[in-house]
Amino acid sequence: MIPLPGTAKVNGVNNPSTPTTAIADNARRATDVVIIGAGIVGLAHAAHAVANGLSVTIVERDHHAIGASVRNFGHCCITAQSGELYELAQTSRKYWLEFAERAGFWAAEAGAVVLARTDAELAVLRELSAVREPGQVQLLTAADTRARLGSGTEAMHDGGTHQGAWPGLVGGAFLRDDLRVDPRTTVARLAEWLGRQPGVELRWNTAALGFSREGEVTTVQTSRGELYAKHVFVCVGHDVDYLFPDLAAEHRIQRCALQMSFAAKPSGVEFAPAVLTATSMLRYPAFTDMPAAAALRDEVRANQPGLLDIGANVMFTQRPDGTIILGDSHHYHPTADPFLDESVTRTLNSDISSRIGAPLEIIQRWQGVYASSDVAPLLVRDVQPGVTVVSVTSGVGMTLSFGLAHRNISRL
Numbered sequence: 001m002i003p004l005p006g007t008a009k010v011n012g013v014n015n016p017s018t019p020t021t022a023i024a025d026n027a028r029r030a031t032d033v034v035i036i037g038a039g040i041v042g043l044a045h046a047a048h049a050v051a052n053g054l055s056v057t058i059v060e061r062d063h064h065a066i067g068a069s070v071r072n073f074g075h076c077c078i079t080a081q082s083g084e085l086y087e088l089a090q091t092s093r094k095y096w097l098e099f100a101e102r103a104g105f106w107a108a109e110a111g112a113v114v115l116a117r118t119d120a121e122l123a124v125l126r127e128l129s130a131v132r133e134p135g136q137v138q139l140l141t142a143a144d145t146r147a148r149l150g151s152g153t154e155a156m157h158d159g160g161t162h163q164g165a166w167p168g169l170v171g172g173a174f175l176r177d178d179l180r181v182d183p184r185t186t187v188a189r190l191a192e193w194l195g196r197q198p199g200v201e202l203r204w205n206t207a208a209l210g211f212s213r214e215g216e217v218t219t220v221q222t223s224r225g226e227l228y229a230k231h232v233f234v235c236v237g238h239d240v241d242y243l244f245p246d247l248a249a250e251h252r253i254q255r256c257a258l259q260m261s262f263a264a265k266p267s268g269v270e271f272a273p274a275v276l277t278a279t280s281m282l283r284y285p286a287f288t289d290m291p292a293a294a295a296l297r298d299e300v301r302a303n304q305p306g307l308l309d310i311g312a313n314v315m316f317t318q319r320p321d322g323t324i325i326l327g328d329s330h331h332y333h334p335t336a337d338p339f340l341d342e343s344v345t346r347t348l349n350s351d352i353s354s355r356i357g358a359p360l361e362i363i364q365r366w367q368g369v370y371a372s373s374d375v376a377p378l379l380v381r382d383v384q385p386g387v388t389v390v391s392v393t394s395g396v397g398m399t400l401s402f403g404l405a406h407r408n409i410s411r412l
Contacts, residue, residue, distance in 0.1 A: 030217045031057045031201075033412075034229035036208045036243075039069035041390060041397055042235035043190045044405035046200065047099050052409060055199035057227055058191075059220070061207040065187045067237055068397060071260065071368035073317045073325050074186070075112065075274040076179035076399045079136060080284035085377060085400065092403030096179055099402065103193035105186045106320060112178040112274040113140075113148050114281065115355060116171045120299045121278050123292035125173040138174040145172035149271040165269075167357045178274060181398070182319055203227075208234070208243065211387050218386035231412055234389045237397070238371035244383055251379050253393055256372040257336035258311075258328040259344050262364035265322030269358055277314040277355065279307050307351070310344050314351050326352050326360070328368065330395075336369050370395050380408065 033049045035042045038060035049056045076096055081089040100107035116122045122139075129137040140148065146166045195202050207223040211232060220227040234243060238255045241248035278300055281287035301308055311330030318324050329344045345365060353360045370392075373379065377394030390408060392400050 030228040030230055031055045032230050033057075033409075034059065034218075034220050034227055034232045035235060036220075036232065037235035037237065038065050038187070038191055038202070038204075039067050039235065039237055039397070040065075040187055040190075040401045041069075041237070041392060041404065042233070043187060043194065044095070044099075044401040045233050045235060045390070045409060046194050047103075047190065047402070048095070048405045048409040050194065050197050050200060052412075054409075054412075056194070057201045057203065057229070058194065059203050059206050059208055059222060059227070061205070061223075063205050065191070068368060068370040069187045070183050071366060072183050072398055073274060073315060073327065074181045074183040074319070074398070075315070075317055076181065077112070077274075077284065077396060078177040078179065078399065079112070079132075079175035080178075080276075080280075080286045081396065081399065082285040082289055085285070085394070085396065088400045088403035088407070089396075090177070090403070091406055092400050093177060093179060095402035095406055096181070099190065100181070103190050105189040106182050107186075108180040108272065110178070110180040110272040110274070112175040112276055113145060113271075114173045114175065114276045115145065115166070115169060116173070117168045117278070118170065118299060120292065120296045121281065122171050124281050124287055124290050124296050125171075127290040127292050128286060129173065136176050138176065140172040140174055142169040142171055145169050148172075148174055148273060149275070150269075165357045166355065168355070174273070175276075180272070180274060180317065183325075183398070184319070210243075211384065213385050213387075216386075230386065232387045233408065234383075234387065235391070237391060238369055240371070240379070240389060240391055244389060247379075247381060247383060247389060250375075251393065252373050252375050253379070253391070254332045254334060254372050255336040255369050256395060257331050257333060258368045258370075259340055259348070260325065260327035260366055260368055261345055261349060261362050262366075263324040263326055263349075263360040264363050265318075265324070266356065266358040266360065269318075269324075269356060270322065271318055274317045275315060275355075277351075279312045279314045282308075283313045304351075306347055310347060312348060312351075314348060314355075316352050316356075323363075324360070326362075332372055336367070338367060340365060340367060370397065378404070380404075 032054035034057045046056045078089045209221040212219045316326045373393035379391040381389045
């Protein structure tokens, strides 16, 4: 409930004895924008706010970002979106590159390569290429695909069987507009840059507890005292239910838990683009919108049902230091259990190793968690005057972050 003018809330109760001068004092102390959550979606909102000359306070409950923003592939999957998400992704691409230059984090226009091992996989790529602007989805021969991925591994012997780099290909496609960033460093460097900008304050290890409105100012109750803002963006990913459980239930937000791992650089393997496979084409809307996608799903179900059973998106990216991020599986829960099933990771990594044509030395494993909803891929809701909840509920938060933030900040 919003209190009457000239009153304040104390423990959620209107207190008429509070003088109206307190409201004026709060207005003078108010930041233009308070952002709850220092993941990529929250920091993108902060970056756009700064670019628009607004003062910003960022509140993050942890000492640094540890959520989906650092547990992903570092792949801005622009091309594979459709409809509204495609438009947001293209806007996001522009600002990813702009803020990479401003803040000094790595962002590469490396594109993505989709590997095709069957005619059914090629059919989806042909259809997508035909409906996109010339050059955006470039069809490749097997030799072209290997060339896009670099020399890769030298020929090797595995159990007496001769193998070369990127075996089994019949072709592929190059997705021109996709970007690469480093998930291990990007969010930290963006936060560091924001912290150096005039009018920006970062409050780490500070939890948001609640919100109330007085006149034109929102009070944010935190674990370290009150903050005042003209507008608040709540960007807490899958944890919307911690602050707004009814909204999370209405949007049917679940936690999508996925398994990922990290490999040391294989000898001689160097590739710049993100690498996608058939299961990627079964997850991203630009591919699944194609008529040939149904036959591809049937083929994968017949030949590799285990991948569909774990909700696999077999893909991988190489970081600037040569290490490779591998993944991933998808399982949906209201609350995600922390336990990792080794058979799932083994299934994913065995398939990836067979595609690279080299063994993988696994040096880390982790669980990713992101917000997922079967209601809509985005949640942007004004829950009360001056407070907007923002969550990407489709697993493409990195991809859409800067485009979504641009749209929301532009509306202030």
